[in-house]
Amino acid sequence: MIEPYFAQQLKVRRSEAALTQQELADKLHVSRKTISSWETGRNRPDIDTLKQLAAIFQISLDDLLGNNGVVKVPVKPKAIGQHRSSVMIINALILVIIVERITQLSTTQGLMWMNLLLLATIGLRVLISKRGGWIVKSQLAFIMAEMTIGFLALISGWLHAFHMGFGFYTTCCVVGWVMLIDVAIQLKCRVRNRSWSNDNETVSREK
Structure with missing residues (x-):
């Protein structure tokens, strides 16, 4: 054997x-x-x-x-670049932010926040790419980055709702909640995979 x-x-x-x-x-x-x-x-x-x-x-x-x-x-562990659902989600969020940034009118402060959110989301997309694996080798590190950006999007939308306009405020809220939901899904899968791995990690074999 x-x-x-x-x-x-x-x-x-x-x-x-x-x-x-x-x-x-x-x-x-x-x-x-x-x-x-x-x-x-x-x-x-x-x-x-x-x-x-x-x-x-x-x-x-x-x-x-x-x-x-x-x-x-x-x-x-599953490589970060293999989480296709997260890749599609981040791609969709980048597209939404770009469309809102081009079509919506806002104050200088509102435009600045949207630019920062767009750059942060693009950076997140780079991390989840195959080439970005050398920057962040751990899936947990990517999850923490996505969670941070998600919270910042929600907080920025809430703090600057009256300065950025309804369109940008809605975009920030949508981006924030979608990222946090994706984080929750990834953490659930991570816990389930770790439990499965622990059950199958040690295999008894006869000499």
Whole structure:
């Protein structure tokens, strides 16, 4: 039962190390197809290569091969860029803010607040993009950023309701509430996924 476990561990550890199959192949001086054959379980490397893999991933050979009685299988958190619902929500909010900013008349103070809200929302969209992953690696950090902007949108709308006009006030309220609702949904999913991961984190295997 070592072969299927090794193939699974190789995929997981390579993903955790942020290595492509080609990058790992280059480190081991083998072809990408060889790495692919290991990950699909068709072949397995020799002992020297296994030791190199264990050194690259900074784990023991037993952990790599599953020779322990109890094996912990790491569960990689879902990447921020994969939360498509949040991406679509942020895109829609940016569009709403731009339309309101162009079509609505307001005071200088109101226009300034809308500009700041637009920039903050665009910044949030950058963070949730795949390229923004190097800025914020944790989903929780993105959630905190979205929650902060959501609260600021609500507060700014309430404090400056009489200075920015009804259109901008409504936009601030809508943006704020939508962001906070999205935060609540993400936190609920995060708690549920963590509970599932804890239940499945330790898998008992016979030697």
